[in-house]
Amino acid sequence: MDTKELRAIIEGVLAEMNLDAAQQTTSEPVGTEATKAVACEITDGCLDDITAIDIKQQYLVKEPYDREGFLELKQFAPCRLGIGKAGARYNTLPQLMFRAAHSAAQDAVFSDVDQNFVDSLGLFTIRSRCENKDIYLTRPDLGRRLNEEAVAAVKEKCEKNPQVQIFVSDGLSSAAVAANTKDVLAGLLQGLKSSGIKVGTPFFLKYGRVGAMDEISEITGADVTCVLIGERPGLITATSMSAYIAYKGTIGMPEARRTVVSNIHSAGTIPAEAGAHIAEIIKTILEKKASGTDLKL
Amino acid sequence: MREVINSVGIDIGTSTTQLIFSKLTIENLATSYTVPRISIVNTEVVYRSDIYFTPLTNALTIDSEQVKNIVKGEYAKAKMDPKNLQTGAVIITGETARKENANEVLSALSKMAGEFVVATAGPDLESVLSARGAGTDKMSEEDRNIIANIDIGGGTSNIAIFQKGNLIGTTCLDIGGRLIKVENGKISYVYEKMADLAASIGIPIKVGDVADKGNLKQLATKMAQHLSMALNLTDKDERHQNLYTNDGIPVKSDISINGLTYSGGVADIVYNPSSEDVFRYGDIGPLLGEAINENNDFRKVKRYDAVETIRATVVGAGTHTTEVSGSTIRYEADCLPLKNIPVVKMTEEDEENMEAFSGRLAEKIDIFTNRSRDECVAVAISGNNHTSFDAVQQLAMGIINGLKAYDNPEIPVLVIVESDIGKVLGNALKVLMNQKRKVLCIDNIFVKDGDYVDIGEPVANGRVVPVVTKTLIFNR
Numbered sequence: 001m002d003t004k005e006l007r008a009i010i011e012g013v014l015a016e017m018n019l020d021a022a023q024q025t026t027s028e029p030v031g032t033e034a035t036k037a038v039a040c041e042i043t044d045g046c047l048d049d050i051t052a053i054d055i056k057q058q059y060l061v062k063e064p065y066d067r068e069g070f071l072e073l074k075q076f077a078p079c080r081l082g083i084g085k086a087g088a089r090y091n092t093l094p095q096l097m098f099r100a101a102h103s104a105a106q107d108a109v110f111s112d113v114d115q116n117f118v119d120s121l122g123l124f125t126i127r128s129r130c131e132n133k134d135i136y137l138t139r140p141d142l143g144r145r146l147n148e149e150a151v152a153a154v155k156e157k158c159e160k161n162p163q164v165q166i167f168v169s170d171g172l173s174s175a176a177v178a179a180n181t182k183d184v185l186a187g188l189l190q191g192l193k194s195s196g197i198k199v200g201t202p203f204f205l206k207y208g209r210v211g212a213m214d215e216i217s218e219i220t221g222a223d224v225t226c227v228l229i230g231e232r233p234g235l236i237t238a239t240s241m242s243a244y245i246a247y248k249g250t251i252g253m254p255e256a257r258r259t260v261v262s263n264i265h266s267a268g269t270i271p272a273e274a275g276a277h278i279a280e281i282i283k284t285i286l287e288k289k290a291s292g293t294d295l296k297l
Numbered sequence: 298m299r300e301v302i303n304s305v306g307i308d309i310g311t312s313t314t315q316l317i318f319s320k321l322t323i324e325n326l327a328t329s330y331t332v333p334r335i336s337i338v339n340t341e342v343v344y345r346s347d348i349y350f351t352p353l354t355n356a357l358t359i360d361s362e363q364v365k366n367i368v369k370g371e372y373a374k375a376k377m378d379p380k381n382l383q384t385g386a387v388i389i390t391g392e393t394a395r396k397e398n399a400n401e402v403l404s405a406l407s408k409m410a411g412e413f414v415v416a417t418a419g420p421d422l423e424s425v426l427s428a429r430g431a432g433t434d435k436m437s438e439e440d441r442n443i444i445a446n447i448d449i450g451g452g453t454s455n456i457a458i459f460q461k462g463n464l465i466g467t468t469c470l471d472i473g474g475r476l477i478k479v480e481n482g483k484i485s486y487v488y489e490k491m492a493d494l495a496a497s498i499g500i501p502i503k504v505g506d507v508a509d510k511g512n513l514k515q516l517a518t519k520m521a522q523h524l525s526m527a528l529n530l531t532d533k534d535e536r537h538q539n540l541y542t543n544d545g546i547p548v549k550s551d552i553s554i555n556g557l558t559y560s561g562g563v564a565d566i567v568y569n570p571s572s573e574d575v576f577r578y579g580d581i582g583p584l585l586g587e588a589i590n591e592n593n594d595f596r597k598v599k600r601y602d603a604v605e606t607i608r609a610t611v612v613g614a615g616t617h618t619t620e621v622s623g624s625t626i627r628y629e630a631d632c633l634p635l636k637n638i639p640v641v642k643m644t645e646e647d648e649e650n651m652e653a654f655s656g657r658l659a660e661k662i663d664i665f666t667n668r669s670r671d672e673c674v675a676v677a678i679s680g681n682n683h684t685s686f687d688a689v690q691q692l693a694m695g696i697i698n699g700l701k702a703y704d705n706p707e708i709p710v711l712v713i714v715e716s717d718i719g720k721v722l723g724n725a726l727k728v729l730m731n732q733k734r735k736v737l738c739i740d741n742i743f744v745k746d747g748d749y750v751d752i753g754e755p756v757a758n759g760r761v762v763p764v765v766t767k768t769l770i771f772n773r
Contacts, residue, residue, distance in 0.1 A: 007309060034337035072461075126747050186686040186687075187686055190721070190724050191724045193724075194727040194732070212452060226472070226514075261330070261331065262331055266684075268331075268717060269717075270684045271623055271685075271719075272686040272689055273719070275721065277332050279724070280625075280720065297329070
């Protein structure tokens, strides 16, 4: 097919399109005016916060067979179901909500915990062997060890051989630390106090992985070490926290020796109550002198 | 982790006395790396007693000795030692609850039946237990609709209505198969309200009259009509209100049911009509069953087969009176079990206004309980919007200040909270009182003002406590 032929076809198509457009002349100006009117309207308002929408309450299918029934099913889990579609694609709102959730997850990983927040909790701050976020993400092994200053600081500032050593770490979600630490830590400390258990000096570990608790356990000589750490974020929540607890942890010990309490966030286990629950687990670990799979809870 | 506990149900009804033993399976449904979630996952009836006529010494008193003998005999037959029972309920129902020595018999029996077996009574509770025993709650949940159960016994008809598995109404009417008794072809007993009802339709009946099948069938038809009125299936007439037990309140007029189950002794005749002698039981039960079966109003809605009929109440009592608390709670085992603790429930408004909370609590305890200050009172709160650590401390302080007058150190501070903050609130109470009082703080239990609770010894590795809520004031 040469260029001439091609052009002829294109011209033919264009002509047909013009013809169609010409037939619709009656309705066209109305539509244009309407578009203009909307485009020119300027208000002082804000766009709705799409992250405030509860996806368990969201149902966007047009003309459903049983809206109520579907909504009842949605109460069981926060899934992106029953959100309608445009052809084969998502509608605009669910698409934007998905993007927003994804962004929140990325932010939770890549941003740092606000230092003022850490200070306000009365925690001193140390760092793992990672220099920055990029190294933290690419070298998990370095995130499990303390740098020299950190080792010195723990030796200097922390009470020796406490019954329980607690620390907080950013892990993979700084947002989780910001959202839950205050309540979890307070609930945990009060729970331990009510059972007469002595707690060492708590602190914050930046760029920390779960395994860092083993070195901290060795340095402090604590019977039980507990880290409150941000969980890898998902698309449902970016603020979920876990507690990992080990009895007399040592560097290189099997992972199976850790006891874990996960899913701590406002829509999961209530943070303050989770703190109280962790205190109870620590009490049991102290009594049974075992943790992880060695311990039947 | 699975744990099986033994439960007993004993029902002393207008016509029959029955007993069942059941096994309740308790299991943690959460994974091992999250906070536990322990629930009753299965209930199984493992022993059913014979069905006895409730022994009476005369029209006004229950034959206490005979009832005890029945229970003793059945325990022996089932080889069940009361010591092995962790929970259960004795319920006295229908007309038997009106007998002079009902309370006495009830408490004597609950002592004999096992240490943790509670005594209960009350038409609303009976309605709920019989419907759960009949499986009505499950059917409405399964079919996503509104189903009522009528438990038609000898003395009363107990109605409970469930919508998608949730209780939405209960009521009780003085309509039953044994409110008129027949001996040797003659009427030997007529309950006052039935005599009135009969007179109102022009067939006066009294003790000693010849039992006329036609007349009594007319009366039974009228009784069936009143049941359909109670279920909003037909318009209420002016006599209807008079038939509610203890001047009870009808179910809300906007409730419109789409299914029905029948339980109680009369239900067997509704489901399986027979052509035998209508007076074969010495009462008008079979006539009432026939009348219900022939009533067109009941045919407007779907009829479901009840899982249990004559045994629905006793199965309900044996399997559905016990709940388990939330799985993260605070308690001190040496103050358990606790029995007959009155509940003072704070309103949502009280909880929102924390400054006035203590004062309101102290006031309420004075109004709602007439107990001495040396007895335990349960403070019930929702805990909604009080889940942050600081808010929990505030709640704890509010409760402590409200209980100032109840400062006997021997008496535990008992708090029942709906939201999942039982453990942190319990810890706060303990620490804020400088560990001076025993603290029992359980969550995930919904109670109301005027309820009484029994709290059993911990089960499931000490994680949860069994709780029985003993009265239900549903119609408000």
